[in-house]
Amino acid sequence: MKVIVVGAGVIGVSSAHYLNGAGCTVTLLDALPGPALGTSFANAGQVSPGYAAPWAAPGIPFKALRWLFDRDAPLKIRPDGSWFQLVWMARMLANCSHAAYDRNKARMVPLAEYSRDCLRSLRAELGLHYDERSLGTLQLLRDPAQLVAARRDAAILERIGVPHQLLDVAGVLEHEPALARVAHRVAGGLRLPNDETGDCRRFTERLAEHAARAGVQTRYGSDIAALLYRNGRVAGVRLANGEELVADAVVLAAGCASRALAQPLKLALPVYPVKGYSITLPLTDPDAAPRSTVLDETNKVALTRFDTRLRVGGMAEVAGFDLRIRPERVAVLKRVTTELFPDAGDLAEVEAWTGLRPMTPDGTPLVGASGVPGLWLNTGHGTLGWTMACGSAQLLADLMLDRPAALPARDYTPARYSRAEKS
Numbered sequence: 001m002k003v004i005v006v007g008a009g010v011i012g013v014s015s016a017h018y019l020n021g022a023g024c025t026v027t028l029l030d031a032l033p034g035p036a037l038g039t040s041f042a043n044a045g046q047v048s049p050g051y052a053a054p055w056a057a058p059g060i061p062f063k064a065l066r067w068l069f070d071r072d073a074p075l076k077i078r079p080d081g082s083w084f085q086l087v088w089m090a091r092m093l094a095n096c097s098h099a100a101y102d103r104n105k106a107r108m109v110p111l112a113e114y115s116r117d118c119l120r121s122l123r124a125e126l127g128l129h130y131d132e133r134s135l136g137t138l139q140l141l142r143d144p145a146q147l148v149a150a151r152r153d154a155a156i157l158e159r160i161g162v163p164h165q166l167l168d169v170a171g172v173l174e175h176e177p178a179l180a181r182v183a184h185r186v187a188g189g190l191r192l193p194n195d196e197t198g199d200c201r202r203f204t205e206r207l208a209e210h211a212a213r214a215g216v217q218t219r220y221g222s223d224i225a226a227l228l229y230r231n232g233r234v235a236g237v238r239l240a241n242g243e244e245l246v247a248d249a250v251v252l253a254a255g256c257a258s259r260a261l262a263q264p265l266k267l268a269l270p271v272y273p274v275k276g277y278s279i280t281l282p283l284t285d286p287d288a289a290p291r292s293t294v295l296d297e298t299n300k301v302a303l304t305r306f307d308t309r310l311r312v313g314g315m316a317e318v319a320g321f322d323l324r325i326r327p328e329r330v331a332v333l334k335r336v337t338t339e340l341f342p343d344a345g346d347l348a349e350v351e352a353w354t355g356l357r358p359m360t361p362d363g364t365p366l367v368g369a370s371g372v373p374g375l376w377l378n379t380g381h382g383t384l385g386w387t388m389a390c391g392s393a394q395l396l397a398d399l400m401l402d403r404p405a406a407l408p409a410r411d412y413t414p415a416r417y418s419r420a421e422k423s
Helices: 010-021 060-067 083-094 098-126 144-159 169-175 177-185 200-213 255-265 327-340 382-400
Strands: 002-006 025-030 075-077 137-141 165-167 188-192 217-220 224-230 233-239 244-246 249-252 272-282 293-296 301-305 309-318 351-359 366-369 375-379
Touching (some): 010 375, 010 382, 025 200, 060 075, 083 272, 098 382, 137 169, 144 165, 200 382, 233 249, 249 382, 255 375, 272 327, 293 327, 301 327, 375 382
Parallel strands (some): 002 025, 002 249, 249 375
Antiparallel strands (some): 137 188, 165 188, 272 351, 293 301
16 A cells, blocks of 8 residues: 655654554655654653543633633633634533543543553664653642542543552652652642653654655655545645645644645544643753653643753643744743752753644544545644554554554544534
């Protein structure tokens, strides 16, 4: 099978690798001049299946209203003038019930767990290194209300068989000793011992290099004008320069750009760009830094240790395709860094970044058949792109080649939006 994969972020590169390994002839396209230059460039650095959960959760509508008046709130909504933004937000709100949250989390966690296992196998097979660590992740709870919510999440994790530890203050400090300097800010924690961390950009670049050596044709700097639709099926792509590339199948793994490419085929993908921020700073005192990832539940910010750097990521802005870096959002990331790990790194040497996460209203990605012959999807992973990348790519390859799949395909196709699931 001849396949074109559109998008060279972590999702697209992983898709190309697994399809090539399954015997397909693969061409990987991206408008940017190299891999991992979009949303995969500087994400929070987590491979966190245990924290795979939809943003649409009980209580979010009330929090969103309160956050409207909070300058430093983790979520900001800025109207982009589109009807789609309103429809997407309405769909997200419809998924904020307890029933919908449990259903969506029960789809997301198995894919994320499967993906982490695929990543481990891939790392062992190829010998990839990307500042990886396998020390688990810690959700830092600062007040009793967060402890109550964490117990509810722990009950769900227990039900679906995900190892976890509810920690008191002493337990938190045992796993993240540097927090002893700010122990007065700690009420407890929820630890996921099987989660991992690392630099997603480095992973994607190195996997892309391996894929090219293994036979994947990479064409960076190739802007796509449209999908080719002939004889009732997608038959390839037309580039902006007029060149046409023909294939048996096309995989849309272009993140937020996937929706626009699919629209001419009357395929309305429910994928909206949600902007996130990160800062990266050099470590000055490794002993004062986290050992792995610490998720600050209060500010919805993740602080991740790389070998010689600290990555701090978070924030969400529902504001269309706006990629401006807002100083007040960067200031929040700096403040959280100072509050929790004040002596870890040099805030004078911060590199700020922003990227657009491709989000679905229910938090679950779109993986598999699109409903249009010849067109396949691997997009909509939101904040969990790297966490779900390898598993999504393996699932996609199995479905495309009609092989037994590890997960039920129906949970990840856009058809779930037309089935009018009841919350």
